Amino acid sequence: MMSQFKFHCAVILVILAGCEVGPDFKPPKMTVAPSFGDIAAAQPVGSVNSSRVIAIHWWRSFNDPELDSLINRAVKNNLDLRNAQLRLRQARAQRGVVGSELWPEINADGGYQHARGSKNVVIPLGAFGGSSGSSSAASSATASNSKSTSASGIIATPFQSGDSTGGGETTTGGAAASSAPLGGPQSPLGNGGFPGVTTDLYQAGFDASWEIDIFGGQRRAIEAADADTLAAIEDQRDVMVSLLAEVARDYIELRTAQVQSQIAEQNLHDEQDTLDLTRSRYRAGFATDLDVARQAAEVASTAATLPAYEAEVREMIHALGVLLGQDPESLSVELSTFSPLPPVPPVVPVGVPADLVRRRPDIRRAEQQLAAASARIGVATADFYPKFSITGSFGLDSSQIKELFDWNSHYFALSPGITWPIFDAGRIHNNVEVQKALAREAMTTYQLAVLGAIREVEDSLASYRTEQLRRQSLFEAVNESQQAVELARQQYEKGVIDFLEVLDTQRTLLEAQNVLAQSDSAISLDLVTLYKALGGGWETGPSTQ
Numbered sequence: 001m002m003s004q005f006k007f008h009c010a011v012i013l014v015i016l017a018g019c020e021v022g023p024d025f026k027p028p029k030m031t032v033a034p035s036f037g038d039i040a041a042a043q044p045v046g047s048v049n050s051s052r053v054i055a056i057h058w059w060r061s062f063n064d065p066e067l068d069s070l071i072n073r074a075v076k077n078n079l080d081l082r083n084a085q086l087r088l089r090q091a092r093a094q095r096g097v098v099g100s101e102l103w104p105e106i107n108a109d110g111g112y113q114h115a116r117g118s119k120n121v122v123i124p125l126g127a128f129g130g131s132s133g134s135s136s137a138a139s140s141a142t143a144s145n146s147k148s149t150s151a152s153g154i155i156a157t158p159f160q161s162g163d164s165t166g167g168g169e170t171t172t173g174g175a176a177a178s179s180a181p182l183g184g185p186q187s188p189l190g191n192g193g194f195p196g197v198t199t200d201l202y203q204a205g206f207d208a209s210w211e212i213d214i215f216g217g218q219r220r221a222i223e224a225a226d227a228d229t230l231a232a233i234e235d236q237r238d239v240m241v242s243l244l245a246e247v248a249r250d251y252i253e254l255r256t257a258q259v260q261s262q263i264a265e266q267n268l269h270d271e272q273d274t275l276d277l278t279r280s281r282y283r284a285g286f287a288t289d290l291d292v293a294r295q296a297a298e299v300a301s302t303a304a305t306l307p308a309y310e311a312e313v314r315e316m317i318h319a320l321g322v323l324l325g326q327d328p329e330s331l332s333v334e335l336s337t338f339s340p341l342p343p344v345p346p347v348v349p350v351g352v353p354a355d356l357v358r359r360r361p362d363i364r365r366a367e368q369q370l371a372a373a374s375a376r377i378g379v380a381t382a383d384f385y386p387k388f389s390i391t392g393s394f395g396l397d398s399s400q401i402k403e404l405f406d407w408n409s410h411y412f413a414l415s416p417g418i419t420w421p422i423f424d425a426g427r428i429h430n431n432v433e434v435q436k437a438l439a440r441e442a443m444t445t446y447q448l449a450v451l452g453a454i455r456e457v458e459d460s461l462a463s464y465r466t467e468q469l470r471r472q473s474l475f476e477a478v479n480e481s482q483q484a485v486e487l488a489r490q491q492y493e494k495g496v497i498d499f500l501e502v503l504d505t506q507r508t509l510l511e512a513q514n515v516l517a518q519s520d521s522a523i524s525l526d527l528v529t530l531y532k533a534l535g536g537g538w539e540t541g542p543s544t545q
Contacts, residue, residue, distance in 0.1 A: 020216030022378020205395015217382025360535035
């Protein structure tokens with residue numbers, strides 16, 4: 001007995017294990033360069049290296065407490081990140097839906113039926129598949145119609161009413177026991193059951209059905225759902241990377257606008273002093289009214305730039321408020337006070353391209369999407385093979401409630417089955433070809449993601465390096481312009497040069513200072529873009545394990 005039990009268990013395990021049709025996924029491999037090309041060129045000024053220790057909290061390298069605070073609040077409250085978390089929950093729930101198909105489905109049912117058949121229905125001969133049974137049934141029906149009386153005792157017929165639960169077929173007290181109403185469009189009894197007979201039926205039972213996944217189609221569907229879940233995790237991380245970069249970018253642009261506004265105010269103050277000096281010289285007869293008008297126009301032009309900078313400051317404050325999941329004006333008091341641009345760190349570790357492929361969330365998301373597409377080839381291929389199923393039921397039927405739970409009221413049915421498509425006009429074959437094409441498309445998408453990521457890093461490194469070279473020259477230009485303005489004012493006071501030269505030096509200084517501020521901003525923004533391209537920072541997000 002024990003040996004038979006073990007044998008049956010072994011057979012069941014073999015059936016459950018089955019086989020899995022379709023390709024087994026293997027992570028794609030791409031050949032990448034051993035290092036980024038711009039690192040060597042950037043060493044004199046770029047301060048980057050191929051260290052594999054990538055800064056997780058990269059924004060802290062700017063040493064700006066306000067930026068740290070903004071990012072911490074954005075991670076907690078950003079609505080785009082919240083949506084990504086909800087998409088992950090959806091993917092996990094969908095995986096549960098797909099996984100449930102691997103197990104049997106069991107339903108409990110119960111009910112009560114009170115029915116009466118029409119007296120004007122005549123049961124034709126042969127309606128129940130036998131001449132003697134037909135004659136008896138017809139005679140009973142005729143007697144019932146003519147005498148308007150119900151049958152007594154127990155009437156047994158071979159009639160099958162299409163009971164899905166395998167209910168009994170006997171009638172107690174003239175009632176035909178059935179788990180569904182007797183009769184119907186295809187029945188000679190009509191919709192109410194036996195002619196002129198009133199029936200009562202109480203039911204309770206269980207139904208079960210199970211499609212055995214012998215060829216692994218359902219397991220491939222679960223594999224695809226698992227990959228979709230992992231892709232949703234990487235999508236959330238990618239949203240985190242973009243969020244961190246967006247907050248840092250808007251903050252840097254905010255401080256840049258404030259710096260440019262301060263530069264304009266300082267130049268406005270200096271130009272106003274020059275205007276006062278020009279008016280004094282005009283009153284003393286050493287300057288013309290044209291000199292006064294020109295300087296007054298220069299003051300007005302510089303003053304006109306201040307509202308534009310203020311508008312940019314407001315826009316960045318509003319953008320940061322939305323990124324933090326708050327009202328756009330919620331940060332006005334906090335961020336309106338002037339603060340300089342945060343300095344860039346002296347050294348930036350960037351790692352190597354192979355690390356980039358393993359770290360960037362968008363690349364890992366593309367890999368999981370490829371895995372899901374590969375698994376769906378197996379799902380489609382499984383349709384070529386037969387499907388094995390087992391259905392069964394167990395329950396209780398009785399015409400009297402007091403006898404419902406009597407063991408004699410029980411019924412059961414067990415029905416194994418198999419279906420195998422023979423002709424489908426090429427539907428299954430074409431579906432497999434569709435899934436193969438989608439898998440090839442996913443592979444191309446993965447390759448594009450890798451190449452695009454490497455390009456983003458290379459572009460960021462090049463911009464970071466060249467902008468630092470440009471800033472060195474701009475810094476020297478600002479120093480020289482400041483000296484030129486001082487010399488021009490001194491020489492103008494002494495009458496050595498005319499006023500046009502003073503105006504030219506002032507304009508040159510203002511332009512040089514603005515360009516230098518923009519260069520400082522560009523270096524910081526290039527560094528933020530580089531950190532984003534490296535895929536850093538997602539480790540600080542909500543747990544996805």
